[in-house]
């Protein structure tokens with residue numbers, strides 16, 4: 001029904017991932033026929049229902065100011081209920097202009113320069129940018145890789161919370177870069193520690209829709225995270241490839257917390273949505289689920305294929321099992337070359353553009369990140385080229 005093997009020509013659409021000049025500005029002299037497996041952007045068109053909905057808006061031809069009308073709240077409530085079995089009160093929802101900018105506003109709303117924001121590293125780099133750009137310090141709680149799977153260090157976490165008293169805890173669930181899905185018990189423990197030490201818990205659930213193995217547990221699930229200090233940030237952008245629309249939303253059950261958060265948005269006039277952004281959420285959430293299920297099946301196949309290819313051709317590398325998302329996180333610490341040397345070599349010699357983990361917030365230096373959200377044939381060709389030029 002949905003053909004994820006179909007190659008989509010993307011060199012002309014000015015996406016960062018496929019633009020030769022842009023890629024050369026980041027990775028040096030990369031051959032023209034490069035295969036990009038870097039930035040977290042998939043090579044699939046969005047669900048047909050989303051595209052058709054946008055086409056109707058375009059055909060109508062007026063793009064005036066809009067507002068968060070009822071259908072937006074209904075779409076979020078319905079999606080969260082159907083997909084994650086949680087009941088969201090519409091009053092908890094606030095539309096925002098992308099999760100990354102919202103991380104920044106969240107720091108502005110709740111921190112003063114010199115405060116700490118805690119996070120488990122390695123983690124998505126904008127977590128640290130959002131803090132540091134406001135003069136707020138990053139308190140890193142390193143994840144421990146045990147049997148090639150990340151674990152939280154609760155003892156150290158409590159010690160850090162007690163001694164540094166951070167204002168915010170940024171928790172990535174599921175985790176980017178590893179795809180690790182946190183169990184209810186783990187989320188609950190993080191939440192309880194935050195409550196004990198008076199810390200606001202921001203949980204980023206942007207990667208919750210691509211579940212390849214296991215079960216995702218929403219922070220809103222009953223008995224999981226406490227509601228009085230929780231800020232949930234998410235968007236359909238990863239799931240449905242809508243990142244360029246720069247629209248997202250927050251769910252904040254506690255009225256006082258929500259009010260402070262909204263005041264910060266209002267100070268910056270984050271009030272009415274982009275017309276495609278708000279419709280993108282409605283269309284994807286209300287009509288995109290069959291497509292999402294089919295996509296997840298395709299991504300599962302890609303993950304298995306890549307795991308097998310890496311263990312066959314690069315036995316000294318170790319790929320973590322991606323329980324979610326479409327990013328492979330590969331430990332190359334036993335390779336004689338560093339991750340940075342490997343990525344430069346593959347980009348320039350093989351024309352395969354992957355990233356090393358050094359841009360993540362700490363502890364990612366020995367890892368490669370490979371984006372497998374693409375047609376299988378690109379993965380096959382990329383691995384062939386990497387093997388040839390290794």
Ligand SMILES: Cc1ncc(COP(=O)(O)O)c(C=O)c1O
Pocket residue numbers: 040098099100101124172176204206207234235237238243246247248
């Ligand atoms: C953990 C995480 N949060 C947020 C984002 C970006 O979300 P948005 O498109 O809603 O800004 C990404 C994108 O890669 C991500 O990995």
